[in-house]
Amino acid sequence: MRKIFLTLPKYRLAVQYKFIKRRKVNVDESIIPTPKTLRKKYRVGGYTRRFFRHIFEHKRIKKLLGANMAIMLVATSLMPTSTLGKGVVEENTVITNSNIPLTTEKSVQYPVQNLVITQGYKFYHPGLDIDGLTGDSINPIKKGIVVEVSYSRFAYGNSVIVDHGNKLTTLYAHLSKIDVEEGQEVNTHTKLGEMGATGRSFGDHLHLEVRDHGIPINPFSVLPR
Numbered sequence: 406m407r408k409i410f411l412t413l414p415k416y417r418l419a420v421q422y423k424f425i426k427r428r429k430v431n432v433d434e435s436i437i438p439t440p441k442t443l444r445k446k447y448r449v450g451g452y453t454r455r456f457f458r459h460i461f462e463h464k465r466i467k468k469l470l471g472a473n474m475a476i477m478l479v480a481t482s483l484m485p486t487s488t489l490g491k492g493v494v495e496e497n498t499v500i501t502n503s504n505i506p507l508t509t510e511k512s513v514q515y516p517v518q519n520l521v522i523t524q525g526y527k528f529y530h531p532g533l534d535i536d537g538l539t540g541d542s543i544n545p546i547k548k549g550i551v552v553e554v555s556y557s558r559f560a561y562g563n564s565v566i567v568d569h570g571n572k573l574t575t576l577y578a579h580l581s582k583i584d585v586e587e588g589q590e591v592n593t594h595t596k597l598g599e600m601g602a603t604g605r606s607f608g609d610h611l612h613l614e615v616r617d618h619g620i621p622i623n624p625f626s627v628l629p630r
């Protein structure tokens with residue numbers, strides 16, 4: 406590059422000429438090079454490296470790629486979206502299992518027929534107190550396995566613990582009668598026992614606890630509201 410700098414103070418002009426010597430491009434150079442041209446053109450790298458360098462640096466390749474990209478952009482924008490999405494739709498086809506029961510069963514329910522909550526879940530009361538009468542049928546809130554049946558005159562009184570899997574368990578306390586035994590599989594239709602006032606209870610009611618990893622949680626986080 407050569408520079409010529411002219412200052413013409415009289416005309417308040419400064420003219421700058423730049424003579425830039427453009428690198429001569431050998432247009433006739435073939436796209437697929439011969440090992441000889443590669444050796445001459447690039448000093449470093451093995452044959453493969455030189456080969457690909459030649460390909461990517463080739464003017465005609467660049468031109469060709471540029472043109473192709475432009476064509477592709479136009480083509481995709483003109484293509485109707487339905488053709489583009491067709492394959493995706495087909496892949497999303499759901500194969501339905503014929504064994505799915507047609508009657509939908511409630512997976513989570515309240516343990517009693519008539520729900521009257523007399524005490525909610527608080528920090529000093531880790532469950533729900535559901536009012537009723539001795540003899541009212543108690544059902545598990547969810548299917549599971551009976552893991553504990555205990556008879557007591559204190560605290561929870563006669564109680565049942567059902568394991569629902571995923572570390573979720575439920576406790577049914579103050580029962581007057583227990584109809585299940587440990588290890589028994591139960592579902593929402595199974596009668597666990599009957600409401601009572603055993604243990605520390607001031608009257609007929611069910612004390613229900615929902616436990617996650619053994620720790621009481623708000624039963625409403627599991628039960629439908």
Ligand SMILES: [Zn+2]
Nearest residue numbers: 532533534612
């Ligand atoms: Zn209670």
